[in-house]
Amino acid sequence: MTEFLYMGGYGGYVWSAYGLCLLVLLANVIAARLRNHNARREVKKYTGREQ
Amino acid sequence: MSFELKSGELLQIDGANGSGKTTLLRTVCGLVPADEGNVYWCNRPIQQNRQGYFSQLAFVGHKHGIKDELTAAENLEIDQILAANPSSVSVREALGRLGIGECRHQLCRELSAGQRQRVALARLLVSIAHFWVLDEPLTALDQEAQRTVCDLVGQHIAAGGMVLLTSHQKLDWSGQAHRIIKLGNA
Amino acid sequence: MWTWAHKFGSPGYFYALAGKVNPWLTALYIALFATGLYLGLVVAPTDYQQGDSYRIIFVHVPSAWMSMFVYVVMAVFAAIGLIWRLKLTAVLAKASAPLGASFTFLALATGSIWGKPMWGTWWVWDARLTSELILLFLYLGFMALQAAMPDRQTAWRAGAILLLVGVVNIPIIHFSVDWWYTLHQPATITKLGAPSIHPSMLVPLLIMAVAFKVFYLSLLLSRARAEILHRERRTRWVQELARSGQL
Amino acid sequence: MRKQQTFSIFTGILRRDLKLAVRAPSQWINPLLFFLIAVSLFPLGVGPEQNMLREIAPGVIWVAALLAAMLAQDSLFRADFEDGSLEQMLISSRPMSMIIMAKVLAHWLVTGLPLIVLSPVLSILMGLSLVGWWALLLTLLLGTPILSLLGAVGAALVVSVKRGGVLLSLLVLPLCIPVLIFATAVVQTAGVGLAIEGQVSLLGALLALSVTLSPIAIAGALRVTGGAA
Numbered sequence: 001m002t003e004f005l006y007m008g009g010y011g012g013y014v015w016s017a018y019g020l021c022l023l024v025l026l027a028n029v030i031a032a033r034l035r036n037h038n039a040r041r042e043v044k045k046y047t048g049r050e051q
Numbered sequence: 052m053s054f055e056l057k058s059g060e061l062l063q064i065d066g067a068n069g070s071g072k073t074t075l076l077r078t079v080c081g082l083v084p085a086d087e088g089n090v091y092w093c094n095r096p097i098q099q100n101r102q103g104y105f106s107q108l109a110f111v112g113h114k115h116g117i118k119d120e121l122t123a124a125e126n127l128e129i130d131q132i133l134a135a136n137p138s139s140v141s142v143r144e145a146l147g148r149l150g151i152g153e154c155r156h157q158l159c160r161e162l163s164a165g166q167r168q169r170v171a172l173a174r175l176l177v178s179i180a181h182f183w184v185l186d187e188p189l190t191a192l193d194q195e196a197q198r199t200v201c202d203l204v205g206q207h208i209a210a211g212g213m214v215l216l217t218s219h220q221k222l223d224w225s226g227q228a229h230r231i232i233k234l235g236n237a
Numbered sequence: 238m239w240t241w242a243h244k245f246g247s248p249g250y251f252y253a254l255a256g257k258v259n260p261w262l263t264a265l266y267i268a269l270f271a272t273g274l275y276l277g278l279v280v281a282p283t284d285y286q287q288g289d290s291y292r293i294i295f296v297h298v299p300s301a302w303m304s305m306f307v308y309v310v311m312a313v314f315a316a317i318g319l320i321w322r323l324k325l326t327a328v329l330a331k332a333s334a335p336l337g338a339s340f341t342f343l344a345l346a347t348g349s350i351w352g353k354p355m356w357g358t359w360w361v362w363d364a365r366l367t368s369e370l371i372l373l374f375l376y377l378g379f380m381a382l383q384a385a386m387p388d389r390q391t392a393w394r395a396g397a398i399l400l401l402v403g404v405v406n407i408p409i410i411h412f413s414v415d416w417w418y419t420l421h422q423p424a425t426i427t428k429l430g431a432p433s434i435h436p437s438m439l440v441p442l443l444i445m446a447v448a449f450k451v452f453y454l455s456l457l458l459s460r461a462r463a464e465i466l467h468r469e470r471r472t473r474w475v476q477e478l479a480r481s482g483q484l
Numbered sequence: 485m486r487k488q489q490t491f492s493i494f495t496g497i498l499r500r501d502l503k504l505a506v507r508a509p510s511q512w513i514n515p516l517l518f519f520l521i522a523v524s525l526f527p528l529g530v531g532p533e534q535n536m537l538r539e540i541a542p543g544v545i546w547v548a549a550l551l552a553a554m555l556a557q558d559s560l561f562r563a564d565f566e567d568g569s570l571e572q573m574l575i576s577s578r579p580m581s582m583i584i585m586a587k588v589l590a591h592w593l594v595t596g597l598p599l600i601v602l603s604p605v606l607s608i609l610m611g612l613s614l615v616g617w618w619a620l621l622l623t624l625l626l627g628t629p630i631l632s633l634l635g636a637v638g639a640a641l642v643v644s645v646k647r648g649g650v651l652l653s654l655l656v657l658p659l660c661i662p663v664l665i666f667a668t669a670v671v672q673t674a675g676v677g678l679a680i681e682g683q684v685s686l687l688g689a690l691l692a693l694s695v696t697l698s699p700i701a702i703a704g705a706l707r708v709t710g711g712a713a
Contacts, residue, residue: 008283010290013354017293017347018274021300024339025452031335032456035463040484043470047479073713080575082711084390105577114568120507121500129569132496133576174572319704374658381654385645394708395641399655402637402701406659409690413662420669 053088054232056213058181061204064217066234072217073113075234076186079215080110092182106135109180111188115171119160123151123170126159127177134178145176148203150196164191172200175207183207185216248465249474251325255458262455269448277441284438293351294438299446301344301365303453304372305407307337311379312404315397325461327393328468330400331383332460336453338376344369364418368411375403389468493578494586501590504563511559512594519552519599523606534611541610542671545620546664549599550631553660554653556595557635560587561643561706570643570710580706581699588636588702596628612675619674623667626687633694633702634659640705644712662690 007014052075056062064072077083079090081097081104089096092104117126127142146152149169151162159167168191175183183204189197197220204214277295284291311330318326348366349359360366379396386392466484469475478484505512526544527537564570573583603624607617638656642648670683 004279007292008289010288010292010354013290013350014278014292017296017350020346020350021296021343024343028336028339028456032459032463036459036466039463039466039470043466043475043479043484046470047476077711077713080571082571082574083713084711086390102577105575108575110571110575112568112571114566114571116568116572118500118504118563118567118569120504125500125503129496129500130572132493133572133578135577371658371661374654378655378658381651382641385642385648385651388712391644391709391712395705398637398701398705398708399641402659402698405697406662409662409693410658413665413686417665417669 052234056182056215058211058213059208061208061214061216061229063229063231064215064234065219065231066217070234072234073186076110076112076184076215076217080108080184081105107181108184109175109178109182110184110186111171111174112186115167116174117159117167117170120158122156122158123162123166123173124155126170127173130174131177134180136179138177138179140176142173142177145173146170148176148199149173150199165193165196168192169196172203175203181212183212183214183216185214187217187219189218189220248325248328248469252462252465255462259455259458259462262451262458266448266451266455269444269451273441273444273448276444277438281437281441282435287355290351290354291438293347295441295445297344297347297351298442299449300340300347301369302446303449304337304341304344304369306450307333307340307453308372308375308400308407309404311337312400315400319394319397319401326397327389328461328464329457330396331393332457332464333453334376334380334383336456336460338373338380340449340453341369341373341376345373362418364415367414367418371410371414372407375407379403494582497583497586498590501587502593505590505594511563512556512591512598515552515556515595516598516602518555519548520602520605522548522551524609527610538611538613538616538675541607541612541616542620542668542675545603545606545610546623546627546667546671549624549628550657550660550664551653552599553595553628553631553635554638554656555649556591557632557639557656558642558649558652560591560636560639561710562639562648565643565710570706574707574710580703584636584699584702584706588632588699591636592629592632596624596632599628600624612671615677616671616675619671619680622680622684623670623687626684626691627663627667630663630687630691630694631660633698634663637698637701637705640702641709643706644709663687666690 005011005015054062064075066072074083078085081090081101091097092100092107095103097104118129121129123146124142127145131137131142140148143152143155146155146169149172151166151169151173154162154166159170162170168188172185172188185204188200192200204216208214273295278292281292283289311333314326314330314333317323318330345366348363348369349361352361352363352366353359379399382399383392383396386395466475523545526540530536530540561570564573573580576583600621603620604617606612607620612620634656635652637659638652641655642652645651666683666687670680670687673683674680
């Protein structure tokens with residue numbers, strides 16, 4: 001396992017690159033979920049008031 | 052909302068501030084796309100008949116379209132160039148009929164709001180346009196100028212033209228077919 | 238074709254369809270990422286020249302491809318939006334912009350991380366990295382224009398024109414940057430070349446590329462659904478959805 | 485009658501804009517002063533050493549020209565938008581591209597041309613050789629119209645945005661990069677004494693492309709943004 005992490009000496013670069021990718025992709029997923037959540041809450045608040 | 056305007060008709064749009072009078076006029080002029088519905092000229096949508104429609108349209112809005120650094124005459128010369136079919140009325144004569152003949156060579160920066168409004172209205176004389184769209188043409192004008200504008204509109208209607216305007220004043224447009232639409236802020 | 242586009246173009250129909258499809262897409266891109274990473278990081282052999290640092294290629298190249306792909310997709314939305322005035326294209330393009338910008342940023346970041354062991358510096362004005370940087374400015378320009386205009390409809394149609402102008406200029410910029418790079422290229426620095434593509438390296442690369450595309454599609458749909466809900470909050474179909482507890 | 489009319493609108497708008505430029509010169513003189521100051525900052529920043537200056541002169545002069553052009557572009561449509569004359573042009577039945585070409589030409593005459601007139605001063609300031617100056621003159625002659633045309637596209641897009649000047653630069657500068665690359669390359673290769681026909685022809689191709697395509701984009705953009713209240 002440590003061999004795998006070591007990546008022939010380039011572990012730092014490889015994992016930082018992949019870590020950054022995971023971070024950015026995850027950020028997009030969370031942002032999308034957040035927007036959906038806010039939009040739903042806004043609609044519910046809006047319909048709640050309508051009745 | 053839907054309305055039709057035929058030759059020789061005057062339509063006045065009235066309504067409280069913010070009820071969308073200006074937006075309606077700008078949509079009719081094709082400056083602003085309508086969210087829903089269409090504007091028809093000779094029952095063809097204006098997007099498809101841009102050339103035909105605009106050559107028959109004259110518009111005087113809140114923003115007069117007057118350059119401050121140009122003189123009244125120079126401004127009208129530009130309107131003459133922009134007009135699809137310029138009329139035989141000369142710049143001097145047009146300004147004269149609006150009562151600002153004497154400040155022909157004055158920079159519009161030095162003119163009062165009423166005078167600038169007249170320079171903008173003089174644009175209507177310089178070109179032969181069947182359809183006039185006027186946004187609050189009478190504000191900032193004194194009594195005497197308002198009467199001139201009313202006569203102008205009256206003659207245009209009598210000659211078979213069409214006028215769509217917004218105004219708060221309850222003026223009798225000397226007996227033309229005169230309809231009023233009140234915009235409620237729905 | 239027109240009735241199909243109109244039916245599909247209606248926000249309500251799109252919202253429901255996207256809602257049904259999205260969970261499958263999410264599962265698909267997770268599976269694809271897993272296989273791609275496994276093949277790329279574990280199975281693929283070490284490169285004789287670059288050692289293991291070349292494995293960054295499995296993230297760098299797909300995100301570079303995606304950065305270009307998303308911009309072209311947005312330009313297609315722009316063309317459709319301007320010609321046929323389909324409201325949905327505005328939502329889809331606006332939802333794609335941050336995704337495209339993220340891919341471009343990723344391409345830049347992973348590119349410079351990959352360059353460090355090879356060239357010893359974090360940033361080299363390599364032709365491809367420079368083009369990516371300019372592409373990032375194009376994305377940011379579009380997003381800035383959308384943010385600067387209060388009226389949504391004008392903002393979208395102005396943005397659409399900017400996208401079309403941008404997409405016409407991208408090949409010109411790319412050509413001139415390449416040309417500029419060869420003009421000033423000091424002999425020593427080799428281009429950011431991928432090593433000779435051995436099949437065992439090519440397969441994970443393609444899987445990762447597909448994974449990125451499915452990820453983009455899934456994120457696009459979910460962002461678009463949020464934007465539709467926001468824009469149509471006053472309409473009847475949204476009210477019914479809310480009352481029937483489907484939200 | 486129709487042919488004569490289209491030409492009269494071109495000359496009419498051209499004369500109008502030149503008259504306006506002469507009567508309100510600050511809008512185009514300020515970018516020129518900016519251009520001079522920006523260029524003369526570099527020797528102060530980089531050091532007065534002659535060979536260094538000659539080395540970076542093309543890039544510095546052209547980047548300053550780019551920024552000055554962006555500064556000057558903002559006023560192209562904004563004044564007409566604010567006083568309503570842009571509306572009159574939009575609803576006139578006259579060909580919009582003709583009006584746009586006249587306006588961009590008038591704008592280039594007061595912003596691009598003065599850069600060319602100033603180029604000898606800058607060449608001396610930055611120690612460019614005579615051949616280098618001649619190449620700079622040629623690139624400015626071919627390049628500044630491209631900047632005006634691309635800048636006009638940006639100006640049309642941001643016309644209804646309040647302080648849109650900075651946004652204009654953000655939108656347009658990436659599109660001007662090819663011009664910057666080829667123009668500086670011409671001046672550098674000329675300085676070294678090599679043949680510059682290849683790069684100049686590329687610059688000419690960019691000019692031809694911008695002259696034909698950007699009026700379409702500008703007209704489209706104005707029709708979208710010019711109508712806003």
